[in-house]
Amino acid sequence: MEDLIPGDPGPPGRRPHDLSANPSAAEDNLQWGHLVERIRSGDQSSVEELYGIFGRGIRYYLCRHLGAQELDDKVHDTFVVVLQAIRNGSLREPDRLMGFVRTVVRRQVASFIEEAVQVRKDQAGMEIGGSIPDAALSPERRVINDERSRIMYEILKGISKRDREILTRFYLYEQSVEQICAEMRLSETQFRLLKSRAKARFGELGRKRVSRGPRIGNFLRKATGAGH
Amino acid sequence: MSELSPEDERRPEDLLTRRSNAACLSETELEDFLHNRLSGATRECVEEHLLVCPACLERVEEEEQFAASFRTAARRIEDESLKAAFDGPRPGAWARLGAWLKRPFGLGVGLAFVGAAALLTLAVAPSLHTQPAMEITLRAERGLAAAAGPSAEAGRPLRLNLDAAGLPGQTLELELATMNNSVLLESQGLATGNIIGWELGRGLDAGTYWVRIYHPPENTLLREFALNVK
Numbered sequence: 001m002e003d004l005i006p007g008d009p010g011p012p013g014r015r016p017h018d019l020s021a022n023p024s025a026a027e028d029n030l031q032w033g034h035l036v037e038r039i040r041s042g043d044q045s046s047v048e049e050l051y052g053i054f055g056r057g058i059r060y061y062l063c064r065h066l067g068a069q070e071l072d073d074k075v076h077d078t079f080v081v082v083l084q085a086i087r088n089g090s091l092r093e094p095d096r097l098m099g100f101v102r103t104v105v106r107r108q109v110a111s112f113i114e115e116a117v118q119v120r121k122d123q124a125g126m127e128i129g130g131s132i133p134d135a136a137l138s139p140e141r142r143v144i145n146d147e148r149s150r151i152m153y154e155i156l157k158g159i160s161k162r163d164r165e166i167l168t169r170f171y172l173y174e175q176s177v178e179q180i181c182a183e184m185r186l187s188e189t190q191f192r193l194l195k196s197r198a199k200a201r202f203g204e205l206g207r208k209r210v211s212r213g214p215r216i217g218n219f220l221r222k223a224t225g226a227g228h
Numbered sequence: 229m230s231e232l233s234p235e236d237e238r239r240p241e242d243l244l245t246r247r248s249n250a251a252c253l254s255e256t257e258l259e260d261f262l263h264n265r266l267s268g269a270t271r272e273c274v275e276e277h278l279l280v281c282p283a284c285l286e287r288v289e290e291e292e293q294f295a296a297s298f299r300t301a302a303r304r305i306e307d308e309s310l311k312a313a314f315d316g317p318r319p320g321a322w323a324r325l326g327a328w329l330k331r332p333f334g335l336g337v338g339l340a341f342v343g344a345a346a347l348l349t350l351a352v353a354p355s356l357h358t359q360p361a362m363e364i365t366l367r368a369e370r371g372l373a374a375a376a377g378p379s380a381e382a383g384r385p386l387r388l389n390l391d392a393a394g395l396p397g398q399t400l401e402l403e404l405a406t407m408n409n410s411v412l413l414e415s416q417g418l419a420t421g422n423i424i425g426w427e428l429g430r431g432l433d434a435g436t437y438w439v440r441i442y443h444p445p446e447n448t449l450l451r452e453f454a455l456n457v458k
Contacts, residue, residue: 053280054279054280056282056285057278057279057280057281057285058279060278060285060288060289061275061278061279098249098276098277098279098280099249099272099276101276101279102272102275102276102279105279143408145296145297145300147409148293148296148297149297149300149301149304150301150410151297152297152298152300152301153301153304153305155301156298156301156302156305157305164302164305167298167302168302168306171295171298171299171302172298172299172302172303172306174263176265177256177259192255199290199294202294202297208447209409209411
């Protein structure tokens with residue numbers, strides 16, 4: 001990714017490296033400051049870089065709080081707000097860009113929720129129903145989730161009752177690790193080991209099932225031959 | 229979806245012990261984040277970090293998927309346990325028969341039923357016979373020939389003869405799956421004269437199934453057959 005517009009020699013002094021390739025360097029205030037400066041100067045590549053750094057995190061945050069519906073539009077709207085805020089000087093401390101983006105995202109979430117509430121209130125009195133967002137998963141996502149649940153069911157049926165109880169307390173009843181360890185008389189290390197084994201088994205079975213999917217067109221298809 | 233928690237007032241001590249938003253999440257922080265147990269400056273830093281760290285985000289998403297699948301499966305197991313506990317242990321067949329015979333007129337009706345059943349059996353026994361397993365040979369076919377082969381009969385126990393010509397001469401893994409890729413049966417087989425025999429020992433419902441042969445070490449799919457059951 002080019003940092004600068006072609007032909008632009010760039011600012012003197014230190015050249016920033018690609019923040020999206022090395023997120024651990026994001027704490028370097030000079031890098032955030034330079035990115036903000038480039039955005040304000042109209043450098044298009046800096047906008048792409050901003051999206052590359054924050055795009056996935058914003059998408060995750062919005063999905064977690066608002067669901068998957070119309071997610072692309074919401075991510076886009078949030079980015080527009082962030083860019084406008086940067087360009088009009090609302091970001092007073094460029095080195096706090098991460099915190100600033102987080103604040104904008106939280107406000108966007110609140111705004112989307114408020115808008116959804118208002119739309120439902122407006123539609124409540126309508127005799128002919130207005131649009132009702134479909135919160136159901138897509139058919140593909142349902143199949144994937146069903147398969148994952150089946151794999152997990154097999155795993156849970158295959159482990160001891162005690163191990164199943166430990167994991168159930170953690171994932172279903174959301175008890176803390178400390179409480180589980182105290183009541184079930186195990187160390188945190190033992191708990192972590194059990195958890196990681198279950199996750200590894202889940203991943204292994206999932207990969208096995210995916211690799212065993214029907215390969216249409218890749219292999220010679222056989223038909224039933226003569227019966228005896 | 230999760231609710232948006234209100235921002236906590238930043239206490240003075242949080243500024244002294246505040247974690248860096250550049251540091252990747254520990255296992256405990258990840259779990260606390262997903263269970264909405266974080267607050268204050270720690271939550272801010274974790275959320276800021278997740279905005280920019282794809283590695284931690286991937287861990288969070290993986291944990292979320294695992295947790296969601298776990299909850300569905302665990303609830304199903306709990307429902308099954310509750311049902312079993314509620315229904316109680318099922319009495320054996322003889323105990324149920326004994327309880328029924330003890331009812332008023334139960335013995336008389338029971339004897340009459342046994343007599344009638346015996347007469348019926350004697351009358352139709354010669355025509356009854358256990359269906360032997362149906363043998364189906366799955367071969368390599370192409371084009372129109374592939375569509376013209378006979379199908380297996382629904383409900384009849386099946387024995388599959390799988391075309392193993394050209395496959396490695398070692399024990400291979402066998403799999404029977406539905407059209408939706410739900411695995412029904414797994415086994416192992418060794419080719420004898422270019423054929424791997426697989427006694428399913430059961431009948432199948434009408435539909436189309438996949439029969440697959442895998443090479444064990446890497447689970448490499450070697451051959452796949454379509455099995456039509458009508």
